[in-house]
Amino acid sequence: xxxxxxxxxxxxxxxxxxxxxxxxxxxxxxxxxxxxxxxxxxxxxxxxxxxxxxxxxxxxxxxxxxxxxxxxxxxxxxxxxxxxxxxxxxxxxxxxxxxxxxxxxxxxxxxxxxxxxxxxxxxxxxxxxxxxxxxxxxxxxxxxxxxxxxxxxxx
Numbered sequence: 001x002x003x004x005x006x007x008x009x010x011x012x013x014x015x016x017x018x019x020x021x022x023x024x025x026x027x028x029x030x031x032x033x034x035x036x037x038x039x040x041x042x043x044x045x046x047x048x049x050x051x052x053x054x055x056x057x058x059x060x061x062x063x064x065x066x067x068x069x070x071x072x073x074x075x076x077x078x079x080x081x082x083x084x085x086x087x088x089x090x091x092x093x094x095x096x097x098x099x100x101x102x103x104x105x106x107x108x109x110x111x112x113x114x115x116x117x118x119x120x121x122x123x124x125x126x127x128x129x130x131x132x133x134x135x136x137x138x139x140x141x142x143x144x145x146x147x148x149x150x151x152x153x154x155x
Contacts, residue, residue: 041133043120048110069112069149079147082140086131096151106155108148115148116141 083089083096091102098104110118117123119141122130136144 041120043117045117045121045123047124048114069146069153071146071150071153075143075146076150078140079143079145079150082136082144083147086136086144096148105148105151108152112142112145115145119144 089095091099092105093099093102096105096108098106116138119129119131119136120133122128131141
């Protein structure tokens with residue numbers, strides 16, 4: 001093999017990768033998968049009705065729905081923590097006694113299911129009383145409910 005053909009071959013092997021890297025053709029772009037939809041839970045407030053309630057002979061019509069709830073002191077304490085963390089006292093008073101901005105919670109009488117629906121939807125009060133599960137978990141809602149019932153029972 002001639003010396004000039006060896007030099008030409010070496011030059012071709014050295015220059016070819018450089019020319020390929022500097023070519024003007026567009027580089028392959030990585031494909032990005034399309035965004036996926038993330039379902040978020042939504043809640044609708046359904047106003048409790050007081051008309052059409054049927055009572056049996058065994059039912060105590062004078063008793064509030066929360067009067068028969070057995071309280072767990074541990075959950076009541078956790079509920080007070082939620083009450084303070086969510087700053088409910090800024091409108092409803094430090095102990096739920098009510099202020100000019102918010103009504104008293106000492107006559108609280110919602111069933112637990114209705115209360116949780118209320119805090120998820122905000123009810124008629126709108127977003128000022130609406131808490132998603134990342135701010136008030138389901139167990140936190142139950143604890144807060146226990147605390148509000150304890151306020152009503154102690155008054």
